[in-house]
Amino acid sequence: MIALGIEGTAWSLSVGVVDEENVIVLENDPYIPKEGGIHPREASQHHSEKLPSLLSRVFEKVDKNSIDIVAFSQGPGMGPCLRVVATAARLLAVKLKKPLVGVNHCLAHVEVGRWKTGAKNPVSLYVSGGNSQVIARRGKRYRVFGETLDIGIGNALDKLARHMGLRHPGGPKIEELAKKGKNYHFMPYVVKGMDFSFSGMVTAAQKLYDSGVAREDVAFSFQETAFAMLTEVTERALAYLDLDEVLLVGGVAANRRLQEMLRKMCEDRGAKFYVPPRELVGDNGAMIAYTGLLMYRHGYQTPIEKSYVRPDFRIEDVEVNWD
Structure with missing residues (x-):
């Protein structure tokens, strides 16, 4: 199976495509403020403007019809940024007629780490x-x-x-x-x-x-x-x-x-x-894609009506049905 994941909880904007063994494509276009820290409105505007071209770059390398699952970072994170990502993921899932999986961002960091290092528990x-x-x-x-x-x-x-x-x-x-x-x-x-x-x-x-x-x-x-x-x-x-x-x-x-x-x-x-x-320690689409794939294989799917963003989404809220 092949999964596409969209990450955009804060300043990082990233799209990754993975199968069960490898990262196939990883494209990034982060928001870098000219001065000061991250402003949620400006970061979300960046994500809204850059995400279409980022997806186009991914689909130049991967046939969109080969995608089996669309995953997205559902939270935690900045509400305006999460909403941009969730909207894009819903649209993509509906257009491609593929299942949608909302992923806990923190869980994705842990699971991609286990996947790529071989850590067990x-x-x-x-x-x-x-x-x-x-x-x-x-x-x-x-x-x-x-x-x-x-x-x-x-x-x-x-x-x-x-x-x-x-x-x-x-x-x-x-x-x-x-x-x-x-x-x-x-x-x-x-x-x-x-x-x-x-x-x-x-x-x-x-x-x-x-x-x-x-x-x-x-x-x-x-x-x-x-x-x-x-x-x-x-x-x-x-x-x-x-x-x-x-x-x-x-x-x-x-x-x-x-x-x-x-x-x-x-x-x-x-x-x-x-x-x-190093390319997988920061926020990235590959970790969302892999965790979405893992979740889907174990019975998880997010209906459109339940794909609302969760800015305070805790890792403890997810029941883990895999080893």
Whole structure:
């Protein structure tokens, strides 16, 4: 079977086509604001304008009649962006006379990670702009064992980058600055049980920068503290759940320093560490397509009248009927 997936929960706009073994096509056209952060209205306008040409590029490489399933990111995400994607997916499904499958965005990150790494039953650390969660499966549902109490780590990195005058996306720029940092400065380390918080760290980092501390050292200090927090809660989940695999997913999973810290922790515990290929860690249409395919094979289908967007869609809301 072949599935087409449309992803557009925030600034990324992506269409992917997959079969049960490979990514066949992946085309991206992200919204990059000229300044500041992501404005939902402007991002949705970008998606509305760019999605037709993005689909045309995909259908230049794949015969549209070969598509068996149309999947789309139903949530969580920015409402205006989700509505553009859902409308396009409905139209495509009706036009091609194919089944429609609404996919939980967070679930898609985990499942594409399992698919491409071979992880069986991992503790997943999901780190992106809008979400930061420690996830593991229990029975027929994935459960969130710890999460941010305020903003996602990706959002925190972007806020710090903007304060330093760096354009979106800020995460990769902070990572490059941190590589040149040499002096660690104190940052609030906020872990409460299995949950964590980043907003106070952002404020502290901004004050350090404003006081004249080199931005390389600010970036270094911020990363070391934030990633130590994430590593701590992931290790605690491993111990509590008695598991031996860690899967790192989400856009911030591309950060080499976070990978290094988690890999070292796993080595110390005798656990296996996995991270998907770089092109599949951020938001992408292939993960939506694959998860939609997986869901359809196990009896899921979304009627048009129930294909409304779900901006607050939680991963726990999905019953998982596959291994």
